[in-house]
Amino acid sequence: MTTSLGTLRPPVTADDHVLGDANAPITLVEYGDYECPHCAHAHSLLPRVRKALGARLRYVFRNFPLTEIHPHALHAAEAAESVSGHAGEKAYWKMHDTIFDHQRDGEDALEDEHLVQYAQRAGAPPNDVASDLESERYEPRVKADFMSGVRSGVNGTPTFFINGQRFEGDWTNPSSFAAALEEAGR
Amino acid sequence: MTDHSTILPAGTPAPAFTLPSTPDQSVSLEDFRGKPVILAFYPADWSPVCGDQMALYNEILPEFHKHHATLLGISVDSAWCHSAFARTRKLHFPLLADFEPKGEVSRRYHSYRAHEGTSERALFVLDGEGIIRWSYCSPVGVNPGADGILEALEGLDAASSGTSATPSTGAAR
Numbered sequence: 001m002t003t004s005l006g007t008l009r010p011p012v013t014a015d016d017h018v019l020g021d022a023n024a025p026i027t028l029v030e031y032g033d034y035e036c037p038h039c040a041h042a043h044s045l046l047p048r049v050r051k052a053l054g055a056r057l058r059y060v061f062r063n064f065p066l067t068e069i070h071p072h073a074l075h076a077a078e079a080a081e082s083v084s085g086h087a088g089e090k091a092y093w094k095m096h097d098t099i100f101d102h103q104r105d106g107e108d109a110l111e112d113e114h115l116v117q118y119a120q121r122a123g124a125p126p127n128d129v130a131s132d133l134e135s136e137r138y139e140p141r142v143k144a145d146f147m148s149g150v151r152s153g154v155n156g157t158p159t160f161f162i163n164g165q166r167f168e169g170d171w172t173n174p175s176s177f178a179a180a181l182e183e184a185g186r
Numbered sequence: 187m188t189d190h191s192t193i194l195p196a197g198t199p200a201p202a203f204t205l206p207s208t209p210d211q212s213v214s215l216e217d218f219r220g221k222p223v224i225l226a227f228y229p230a231d232w233s234p235v236c237g238d239q240m241a242l243y244n245e246i247l248p249e250f251h252k253h254h255a256t257l258l259g260i261s262v263d264s265a266w267c268h269s270a271f272a273r274t275r276k277l278h279f280p281l282l283a284d285f286e287p288k289g290e291v292s293r294r295y296h297s298y299r300a301h302e303g304t305s306e307r308a309l310f311v312l313d314g315e316g317i318i319r320w321s322y323c324s325p326v327g328v329n330p331g332a333d334g335i336l337e338a339l340e341g342l343d344a345a346s347s348g349t350s351a352t353p354s355t356g357a358a359r
Contacts (some may be wrong), residue, residue: 006331068244068276080340151247151336155329156238 005167006153012060017084017092019050020058025183029161031149034099035110036078036157043100045174054180056185061096063145064157072110074142079129081138082109087124095122107124130159192324193296193308193323197279199295200225200312205282210214211224213258213280215316222255222342225313227305229326231263231271231281239307239329242278246332258282259286260288261305297323311338 012018017088028049029165030091032039049102050057063081065073076099084092098118102109112133119129119185153166162184194200204214206236214250214251215223228239228273240259250257259281268281284291292298297308309330311320320338324330 065240066245066277069241146245147249150249150332153331155242155331161269 006168008152008161008164008166010148011164012058016060016062017089018058018060018095019093022058024056024058025180026057027055027161027163028057028181029150029164031062031145031154031157031159032074033063033065033157034080035073035103036066037103039158040100040103042158043097045172045177046068049175049178049181051058051120052174053181053185056166057081062149063142064159065142065146065153066157067151074134075112076110076115076138077142077145078133078136078138079112079119081141082123082129082132083119083122083131085108085138086128087122090171091123093127095119095124098122190336193306193321194284194310194318195321196225196319199320200310200316201291203291203308204261205284205291207282208269208278209265213282214291215312218256219316222314222339223253223255223316224250224257224339225260225295225310225312226257227260227292227295227308227310229299229302229304229307230261240271240277240281241275242329242332244275246278247278248334250339253336253343255311260284262290262292262303269286270329278310299326302326309335311335311342313342 012027012029015070021180022111030042032042040140046059050059064078067076079181080095080099080100095118098121099110102114108114112130115133116126116130152161158171162181169176169180169182199214202215203352205214207213219268227245243257247257259279262282262284264285265283268283272281281314289303289305295308295310297306305326306314307321307326307330308326310318313319319342320334322330322334336349
């Protein structure tokens with residue numbers, strides 16, 4: 001009945017946030033939470049992994065905010081989506097990096113006020129992002145990401161999928177993580 | 187140690203139990219007759235990761251409720267330990283203490299790890315009649331996620347709409 005346990009669904013679509021070539025042989029999808037310290041750790045390691053694989057890897061980020069334990073995670077995800085909506089994907093990734101870089105600045109690092117400042121720095125109109133947060137405009141998008149993660153077998157954050165299969169190994173060592181990705185591309 | 191293949195399988199009537207849900211309250215399985223029940227046996231409170239299994243299910247509760255299902259977490263931790271854990275993690279579903287006699291209910295579901303003295307990481311979805319309709323035992327270190335539970339609940343919905351449709355079709359003019 002559950003032969004599909006741990007299989008990414010839906011697969012990567014045009015609505016996803018993607019870094020890298022659409023034709024890359026290796027796709028790494030991360031389900032993450034902007035307030036999760038493990039996700040910030042993964043974010044700090046990913047440049048090394050991406051560098052090791054170069055053009056063979058494309059990387060996709062989907063939202064998986066655990067709102068009961070991380071009260072700012074939902075709005076942080078909505079703010080990133082809002083930046084994408086108003087200023088495009090380049091700005092989205094800048095916002096994405098900025099949120100993780102500032103995650104541990106202090107208790108209020110991910111309050112709306114700061115999220116709007118990060119959005120402005122990423123090149124999005126701050127008032128529009130603020131009003132999107134107020135109206136929860138991007139909540140359905142974030143929740144859709146979350147449910148796709150649940151259906152794919154995401155079991156905590158971060159959860160990675162390599163070419164559609166949940167990765168059960170250790171991502172905290174960039175060289176062994178890169179090796180696992182290489183293996184998938186063979 | 188329990189062999190992973192030996193937890194009670196689908197089709198088995200779920201063994202009855204009454205367990206403490208707080209230091210002064212208890213819950214009986216039969217209280218939920220008529221609606222699906224999810225039993226999530228797990229090894230221990232206070233697992234150190236973000237979004238552990240219980241935190242994940244806490245987020246997904248609204249989805250379980252769409253299927254009118256009740257979620258019960260069960261481990262051998264005491265009711266006091268459970269209440270501290272639930273408060274800290276803001277859990278909105280009961281955690282039952284399989285504490286005295288230790289692990290007795292877990293054993294009845296063939297979901298006890300005698301060497302470790304903890305429950306397995308085992309999931310059961312029961313229908314409204316109290317029959318196990320799906321069960322799954324995860325390696326103890328692997329959080330099984332929720333996709334299997336949701337598929338099982340959807341299967342129950344399909345089956346019950348099927349059975350309720352049959353008599354009404356039969357009785358139709």
